[in-house]
Amino acid sequence: MLDSVRVRLTLWYTAVLTFVLVVLALITYSIFWRSTLQRTDVNLSELSEAFLTTLDAEAKDQSGPDSLKQAAQVAINEHRFRDHVFAIFDDAGNMVVSSQDVPPEPAANGGSLPSPSFQRFLDASARSDRLFGKVKGGKDGYRAFARRFSSSGKKYTLVILQSLHAQREMLEEVAETFAWVIPIAIVLASVGGYFLARKSLAPVVAMSSHAGRIGAANLHERLAVQNERDELGQLAQSFNSLLDRLSQSFERQQRFMADASHELRTPVAILRGEAEVALSQQARSQEEYRESLEVLHQEAARLTHIVEDLFTLTRADAGQYPLQLRDFYLDELVGECVHSARTLALAKKISLNLEESCESPIHADESLLRRMILNLLDNAIKYTPEGGRVTVTCNLPGHEYVLSITDTGGGIPAELQPRIFERFFRADMARSRAENDGGGAGLGLSISRWIAEAHHGRLELTRSDSAGSTFTAYLPTGLSPSATGS
Numbered sequence: 001m002l003d004s005v006r007v008r009l010t011l012w013y014t015a016v017l018t019f020v021l022v023v024l025a026l027i028t029y030s031i032f033w034r035s036t037l038q039r040t041d042v043n044l045s046e047l048s049e050a051f052l053t054t055l056d057a058e059a060k061d062q063s064g065p066d067s068l069k070q071a072a073q074v075a076i077n078e079h080r081f082r083d084h085v086f087a088i089f090d091d092a093g094n095m096v097v098s099s100q101d102v103p104p105e106p107a108a109n110g111g112s113l114p115s116p117s118f119q120r121f122l123d124a125s126a127r128s129d130r131l132f133g134k135v136k137g138g139k140d141g142y143r144a145f146a147r148r149f150s151s152s153g154k155k156y157t158l159v160i161l162q163s164l165h166a167q168r169e170m171l172e173e174v175a176e177t178f179a180w181v182i183p184i185a186i187v188l189a190s191v192g193g194y195f196l197a198r199k200s201l202a203p204v205v206a207m208s209s210h211a212g213r214i215g216a217a218n219l220h221e222r223l224a225v226q227n228e229r230d231e232l233g234q235l236a237q238s239f240n241s242l243l244d245r246l247s248q249s250f251e252r253q254q255r256f257m258a259d260a261s262h263e264l265r266t267p268v269a270i271l272r273g274e275a276e277v278a279l280s281q282q283a284r285s286q287e288e289y290r291e292s293l294e295v296l297h298q299e300a301a302r303l304t305h306i307v308e309d310l311f312t313l314t315r316a317d318a319g320q321y322p323l324q325l326r327d328f329y330l331d332e333l334v335g336e337c338v339h340s341a342r343t344l345a346l347a348k349k350i351s352l353n354l355e356e357s358c359e360s361p362i363h364a365d366e367s368l369l370r371r372m373i374l375n376l377l378d379n380a381i382k383y384t385p386e387g388g389r390v391t392v393t394c395n396l397p398g399h400e401y402v403l404s405i406t407d408t409g410g411g412i413p414a415e416l417q418p419r420i421f422e423r424f425f426r427a428d429m430a431r432s433r434a435e436n437d438g439g440g441a442g443l444g445l446s447i448s449r450w451i452a453e454a455h456h457g458r459l460e461l462t463r464s465d466s467a468g469s470t471f472t473a474y475l476p477t478g479l480s481p482s483a484t485g486s
């Protein structure tokens with residue numbers, strides 16, 4: 001049950017609400033109690049004022065030793081209230097007069113002596129002119145007020161006690177009200193909270209069940225976005241954009257698989273056909289067998305090349321192609337590559353020139369850079385007609401090496417230029433295949449671009465028109481040893 005967000009939300013909500021209500025009730029109760037006490041104190045103070053005024057007036061009319069007692073009796077009769085007790089004590093602490101026993105109902109100590117708490121209050125009152133306090137007695141105790149006054153040159157203390165019964169009853173009523181209002185409020189709020197949580201989470205439940213139904217077959221389906229500005233709308237949008245990315249990568253993957261199998265099918269078909277022809281003829285000359293074997297070898301080489309390229313790209317995609325970084329000279333590597341490609345160029349009577357460059361130390365993966373340079377040289381020679389020219393330059397104009405390979409081939413049509421780095425893309429399928437002696441399947445530039453990017457550089461087609469093309473690789477001088485091909 002606790003696994004449900006709805007239930008957890010409701011429980012949290014209920015717990016917080018209970019805490020808030022209880023704290024609120026306690027605060028309200030204590031404020032109520034304090035203000036009641038304050039009102040009582042004001043009342044007692046005013047009552048003492050009125051009592052002493054009456055006492056003063058009456059004392060003037062009386063004479064003799066008991067004049068104060070008689071005047072007090074009159075004042076008591078005039079100010080007698082149900083819940084109040086008046087008493088006057090002389091300086092020695094002896095009671096001069098009182099409206100009733102002090103404190104009332106002194107059953108506990110036999111009815112003659114004041115209760116200990118009253119005595120304590122009386123003793124304390126001798127030390128100040130006015131004193132408020134609490135005195136035990138009766139059912140709910142008393143609020144006591146003591147005030148010093150003088151009459152006929154003698155000091156007395158007037159004590160007024162007010163029963164706290166009414167206040168207690170009122171506070172009990174307040175507490176009782178809280179006692180039933182709070183549980184009802186909590187129950188109602190919890191039920192409401194549960195339904196609110198259910199209603200708010202309903203779209204999430206709907207989303208999750210819809211998301212659960214989305215698979216490879218219906219990857220194009222998207223979650224409905226009710227309100228794109230609220231949190232659920234944003235969640236649905238994030239989920240939809242995740243689906244977008246997933247379906248794009250799924251499509252890319254499918255296209256890659258389809259293109260790859262298409263590319264592999266041709267050499268395999270040639271291999272099979274050639275083998276079948278060779279086997280079907282009983283008597284064949286050695287020359288004919290040799291020719292067949294040459295075709296088989298050429299196609300097998302082509303197959304190997306494609307499979308290797310595919311493997312490289314797959315590992316690069318998965319971020320599993322760690323760079324083997326080391327220090328070497330880029331100009332030397334370019335020289336070696338130009339030297340290797342020279343035979344190819346000679347066969348097509350293409351002049352291959354490497355322009356002088358200064359020392360170019362670099363920290364990079366030598367074999368990957370070799371592969372990139374050879375790919376570019378291979379393309380330049382492949383797509384340049386006989387008698388043409390291929391020029392290689394390598395400079396360091398700023399913080400990165402600029403390696404350019406320029407040919408005098410027919411160039412790439414402007415509308416196809418943006419696509420030449422795509423996998424399996426060939427600007428002129430027919431021409432590429434025909435002139436492609438066991439070569440690539442439109443993967444060379446993709447791999448070359450990945451190699452440049454893996455070195456935090458880039459590879460661009462900087463120029464291509466009817467006079468030829470220039471491919472330029474920009475390579476930083478050094479990579480940190482932690483860099484990988486991912």
Ligand code: ADP
Nearest residue numbers: 379380383420426427428440441442443444445
């Ligand atoms: P391929 O194996 O077909 O050479 P690449 O990825 O190396 O594959 O090149 C993709 C396409 O770009 C080629 O098929 C070709 O049409 C075009 N291309 C690449 N380099 C050149 C170049 N130097 N001159 C003209 N076209 C080129």
